[in-house]
Amino acid sequence: MSTYDARFKVWRGDGDGGGLEDFTVEVHDGEVVLDIIHRLQATQAPDLAVRWNCKAGKCGSCSAEINGRPRLMCMTRMSVFDPADTVTVTPMRAFPVVRDLVTDVSFNYTKAREVPSFVPPQGVAAGEYRMQQIDVDRSQEFRKCIECFLCQDTCHVVRDHEENKPAFAGPRFLMRVAELDMHPLDAAAESGLDRRRTAQDEHGLGYCNITKCCTEVCPEGIHITDNALIPLKERAADRKYDPLVWLGSRIRRRGEHTA
Template sequence: MGYEAHFRVWRGDAGAGELRDFRVEVNEGEVVLDVIHRLQATQCPDLAVRWNCKAGKCGSCSAEINGRPRLLCMTRMSVFAEDETVTVTPMRSFPVVRDLVTDVSFNYEKAREIPSFHPPTGTAPGEYRMRQVDVERSQEFRKCIECFLCQNTCHVIRDHDDNKRAFSGPRYLMRVAELEMHPLDSHGETGGDRRELAQAEHGLGFCNITKCCTEVCPEHIRITDNALIPLKERVVDRHYDPLFGLFRRRKD
């Protein structure tokens, strides 16, 4: 059976905006994105919302629902009581373009700062050999759909906009961790060091492992436990392990 829900939707642009109230029809089995589309079709044809696949795989429809970062297409209306007000707002950590659409170009800028995978010199692609455990580790990180919900909820970015210059956020520290853990990555052959890059260029030290990024990930990637903490451990080993320090001095 359908019912009429009370929605509060943020309307505005980079200059100013406000929450506006609407009564919208909801049918059984629908998700929040369905209701937003009905709102566009019946009351607000100029409402801006970004979406694409409607299957939780493109990451386009990221927003905040009742203050929690979520995908509009993966949030079922059945999780809300029929008399509950559903508030939909744009992601708070990124500049608003219009209505529910935000400018997420910060994330693509950070992605370009990470040196790409560097295969072993003299090894042809068909000759690559990896243990299954290493394959599975990389596969978990590659489940990321770049919805940027982890970036949005990370308080280092969310509460301190100035940190964006020095902190890439959990999504791209996870990318650095993926490459650092990859047994066939030979970035070091070119004089690079992904551990130093993580600490000095991408702000790994700002992360205090609250696991808020993991909690909002729609792909259930264990970002903190499997990427950020191991990367921190590798950085600590590099700087503070006495045996590694001795080896480094002898090598120099």
């Protein structure tokens, strides 16, 4: 097994401030960045704070920024770097720092609670739900999300504009709205909930300018922009601006008033 000494810069600090600290640490074949962070904890920085769990790319816990790119530390192999490179590891920039590489991601749980859940169809028991396989496949892609929040971190609407956070759910939760809106069994409309209107008016869909940066950092390869955000934007625009849709809604409302 070959080894070499790598140069690392790791952010140390808390919510009041901090900075990059230099380390030289041994690297072995086949290791990932999280292995190196663990070695730093074991040999040089026992108080280094880092969040992790599965080390298999499925829990989403070890999100950070490596050389400025949002990544999972457990899925970033050291072999992608030249041994002469300095590897910089910093916390996710879009969220407040708790300590070192650990950030407060509670913003995301707040946004998750703001998305109305699936509305079951009336008169159909849970065991009687039936869907076409194409509809299952369409929404199943979005269910692969591991809640790493890298898409939230890289989205410039959240990352660069703190003032947008109250009005913008971010790509992860707009994807959730899109999934529910395209679900053939979701009875939100029958219950009076217009998911396309709420996407625009309450979750900030209009802030998204489809740069695809969220898709680029997704460790599960979910096509967030192409398969969720763009179709949701198209449906929201149809609802708001299509004259035939507008006329149909006027006719329905008039019929309700005269019934």
